[in-house]
Amino acid sequence: MAAVSSVFRRGLFNGRVAVVTGGGTGIGQAIALELMYLGCSVVVASRKIERLESAAKDMRSRISQQLSLAEGTGSNKHAPDLSVVKCNIREEKEVQRLVSSTVEKYGRLDFFVNNAGGQFLSPAANISHKGWTAVIDTNLTGTFLCCREAYKQWMQENGGAIVNIIADMYKGFPSMSHTGAARAGVDNLTKSLAIEWADSGVRVNALAPGSAIYSDTAAANYGDIDLFSHVKESHPTKRLGRVEEISGAVCFLLSPAASFVSGETLYVDGAGRLYQRMWEIPEHNKSKAYTWEEDSKEGSSNSHTTTSKL
Ligand SMILES: CCCCCCC/C=C/C(=O)SCCNC(=O)CCNC(=O)[C@H](O)C(C)(C)COP(=O)(O)OP(=O)(O)OC[C@H]1O[C@@H](n2cnc3c(N)ncnc32)[C@H](O)[C@@H]1OP(=O)(O)O
Ligand SMILES: NC(=O)C1=CN([C@@H]2O[C@H](COP(=O)(O)OP(=O)(O)OC[C@H]3O[C@@H](n4cnc5c(N)ncnc54)[C@H](OP(=O)(O)O)[C@@H]3O)[C@@H](O)[C@H]2O)C=CC1
16 A cells, blocks of 8 residues: 655644545645645545546545554544545536535535646647637636635635646746646736735645656546656656655645745746756747848838838
């Protein structure tokens, strides 16, 4: 049984309740596991209910084994609970039900982690309207709906903390322009909500994982294209990131250690955004320099008369 651990102190989140969208796979699963390890009950939500339920079964075993080992006993009065909810974050009513059923079941909602998301590789010129809409609806609108419902149904009156998982779109996102645009939208939404909801005691932050956090499900999304090996070679660390390197940072943002951190985007990317070359530009001579010589030539479309300059 694979281990679960944390650099944070055990019991840090005892009695707390979190929703983690996309919490059955990859990064979301690690976030859910670390929160549970720290005492938080978690609701994981996504579309594929069978995969989610099977993941939850495995997660419960891992956590109960880990907690028993750590306590040196088979029982733990703070044992955190794990629930699954089928939810497509693109559907407003499903998001409303996700939040209402969580509040109904647990009587509170302290943390909301907007992790669900994704995209496909494509040059911008080939993205269909439907494909663009699918990615924007998932990553931008879905995240907005989750934030809004968490706030309206619980956090407005009771406070809380939200973390929005975005992506490394610091320099644009060629080959995934739809997700770059959506995540930049969430980056900005995060700042707006941090201000609008400050008077309710709600902190809202974003976390941008570097483009190299390996999980089988993340890799499977790209079929035969070995995206992660490609990224690894051009990464300053010369390795891939691990899901627990993201979950620890999410736990930090949710914890009292970040009580004065809001409206921030934390890049967890091993400096990848500062270094990575992510798009090959073929040799070409299409970039024409502006020169005063050309500009002032008789008949040039850019030439100005003295009058027009005034
Ligand atoms: C050099 C670059 C380095 C990049 C590094 C990588 C960094 C990022 C890593 C990650 O994010 S890993 C996580 C990956 N996980 C996911 O992406 C999972 C979630 N993804 C999805 O659910 C889909 O990708 C989706 C498109 C967001 C939604 O899919 P869904 O199944 O719900 O939509 P559909 O209704 O099937 O499709 C709608 C529409 O979208 C177009 N489309 C979908 N997939 C592709 C594709 N592979 N290629 C081209 N176009 C696609 C298409 O128009 C679909 O409509 P139809 O044609 O099917 O009618
Ligand atoms: N891995 C990486 O290198 C990076 C990842 N990210 C982002 O991190 C997040 C987690 O990705 P990762 O764990 O790597 O990849 P995964 O593919 O494992 O995770 C994506 C998760 O999102 C869920 N999901 C997708 N669409 C929806 C939807 N419409 N409604 C509800 N749930 C949905 C999926 O579940 P289901 O199919 O059951 O709905 C799945 O659990 C994503 O937002 C991803 O884009 C960002 C940068 C880099």
